[in-house]
Amino acid sequence: MLLRFPIILAALTLALLSMSCSGSSPTACTLELIVGISPRDTTLSVGESFIPKVETGGGCTKVAPTPFSLSTPDPNTAQVDNFLHTVKAVRSGIAVVAVSDATGRYGSLGQITVHVR
Numbered sequence: 001m002l003l004r005f006p007i008i009l010a011a012l013t014l015a016l017l018s019m020s021c022s023g024s025s026p027t028a029c030t031l032e033l034i035v036g037i038s039p040r041d042t043t044l045s046v047g048e049s050f051i052p053k054v055e056t057g058g059g060c061t062k063v064a065p066t067p068f069s070l071s072t073p074d075p076n077t078a079q080v081d082n083f084l085h086t087v088k089a090v091r092s093g094i095a096v097v098a099v100s101d102a103t104g105r106y107g108s109l110g111q112i113t114v115h116v117r
Contacts (some may be wrong), residue, residue, distance in 0.1 A: 033057075033066065035109045037099055043115040044078075044089035051086050052112055054099055067102040068109060078114045089116040 036055040044050065056066040070080035070087060078095035079088045087097055097112040 037110045041113045049086045049088035069100050069102040072097045
């Protein structure tokens with residue numbers, strides 16, 4: 001009787017783990033972060049601003065949305081506001097806005113190229 005308990009427990013654990021993935025596919029679950037950023041490239045006139053859409057999730061498991069931050073090495077062309085998550089065109093040129101994980105867990109999530117005319 002004592003030998004059967006660990007076997008039953010292992011079988012139940014495997015069954016619960018296999019149910020955690022969506023659907024009945026044999027895909028293994030991962031904690032991998034999936035990131036969607038849009039737009040990846042945009043054109044603005046001086047004075048215009050936009051709010052980039054950043055969505056995060058994870059493989060088969062549910063990953064809570066990851067807070068993000070925006071930055072640019074050229075604030076003379078485009079400025080970012082991390083409180084409002086906006087990017088504002090300041091002067092003609094091209095600026096690259098980096099999108100990063102604000103918690104530091106994942107680091108860089110991607111970038112957005114902003115063309116200012």
